[in-house]
Amino acid sequence: MSDARLSVLKTYKLFVGGKFPRSESGRVYEVTDSQGKWLANAPLASRKDARDAVVAARKAFGGWSGATAYNRGQVLYRVAEMLEGRREQFVAEVADAEGRSGKKSDTAKAAAQVDAAIDRWVWYAGWSDKIAQIAGSANPVAGPYFNLSTPEPTGVVAVLAPQESSFLGLVSVLAPVIVTGNTAVVVASEKSPLPALSLAEVLATSDVPGGVVNVLSGRTGELVGPLAAHQDVNAIDLAGAYGELHGELAVAAEKAAADNLKRVLRPAEVDWAAAPGTDRMLSFLETKTVWHPIGI
Template sequence: MSDGRLSVFKTYKLYVGGKFPRSESGRVYEVTDSKGKWLANVPLSSRKDARDAVVAARKAFGGWSGATAYNRGQILYRIAEMLEGRKDQFVREVAQSEGLSRSKAADVVDAAIDRWVWYAGWTDKIAQVVGGANPVAGPFFNLSTPEPTGVVTIVAPQESSFLGLVSVVAPVIAAGNTVVVVASERAPLPALSLGEVLATSDLPGGVVNVLSGRTAEIAAPLAAHQDVNGIDLTGADEVLAKELEVAAADNLKRVFRPQAVDYSADPGTHRLTAFLETKTVWHPTGSLGASGSAY
């Protein structure tokens, strides 16, 4: 066999609504490794791409938030299974993107897969942790239960292109939200490849939408979008985070501010609860046939 065959380069695309569009603008930008070597051309998302992603996320929200917590856990675990089967690809992309040795990149990918399993296990338990029965005066049951916030924009971590990405995306969808992810501008390849895994898993299209491009250019219209209910500013620098938070205030979005994070540490439950609301239901005691009133 001849060694002179041409290499088949991977074409990276956005992941929106369960499909793989190119940017509607037709623009791309070059992604390089830590040494400046060219890796790929990836889509440079536009404001229109951002709006399309929000439409897809909103369309998917009813079905995803209405699914049982157990079913969401099964789907998240299935994603972990599929990541395990494509581990070599992600190890290569993480090593190139973050300038890590192959062994260190393998540790990062293993941790990311374990993180999916962690959150898969929490989907049907978080309600027991943050919900409860409240003591009230009178012949009533008073129950508090968590509900997802809605459509959440996530500005993914810039440096931790895969473990950090999983650590911010998995808890938000585990809680029943749908998301629009602005991938790391410098290292978007693992995020775009994650879209390929999600598309072939049991996750409904639109639950996760992945955009690549200039972080500030994509995040600004999403922060101001009236149909976005929350925004995670983890991957925004100090100046951009302030601008996005001001824009998010226009429709009282729930905001998760950037903070120093060790993604290798125990993640806890704070990201699971960051985009949950509390519904309180009153129900009269001794009248099991009566319907309660929610406030």
């Protein structure tokens, strides 16, 4: 019997509502590494897929935003646990995606990114029940009242993942959105979507409720417009629209987002390896202020 065997070639799927559907159009595109070697087929999401993802995110919002902050932190920590178990797979995918394969030193750089991404899930998990302490306050007022301000999630957030940092950048924009109770529709890096699609497989086997995170892959230019104009999307992070190639796309998205007064986090140059801080969490929080009479 011959030892030769055919490789099992993979065609990825979208992640919408906790399930893995094919693109509504049935389209796929080839994903290659920096040397042009074929890696896998990724789904080419359509406008209909984007709308379906928003519906799924809205449906999941009530349960996720209503969960305790402590529970959300536990869920994010579980994602880190699952990623730790699949670390080698993600190191290989990041190395392929970002041209860091071959040399041991380059593979070590990919491993450092994956380790940083796993640590980032843990870091944000720790903030889940603490962010209210810096975003909320008891306000002094002239009168017999308590005046309390508390943070609340914005709602459904569309997230354009960074184009170049296919995994660490992705985690850095996704984790702060969901830890505060928002739900997300993520558009993966167009050039390097595989780490995002593999992360979807991890989320599906973690404790993340279906619909809290929805992952689309395909042409960023095709997907950002429908998401920016969608009336049921409450905010959009344009991290993946940074640079000359996507500059006009970001401007068009901002104009479309103004139609229903979406919160917009504009694209900027970011060192994804740097300490993240709290800015991205605070960007997608609303402030609810309550007046209550002081009892006698």
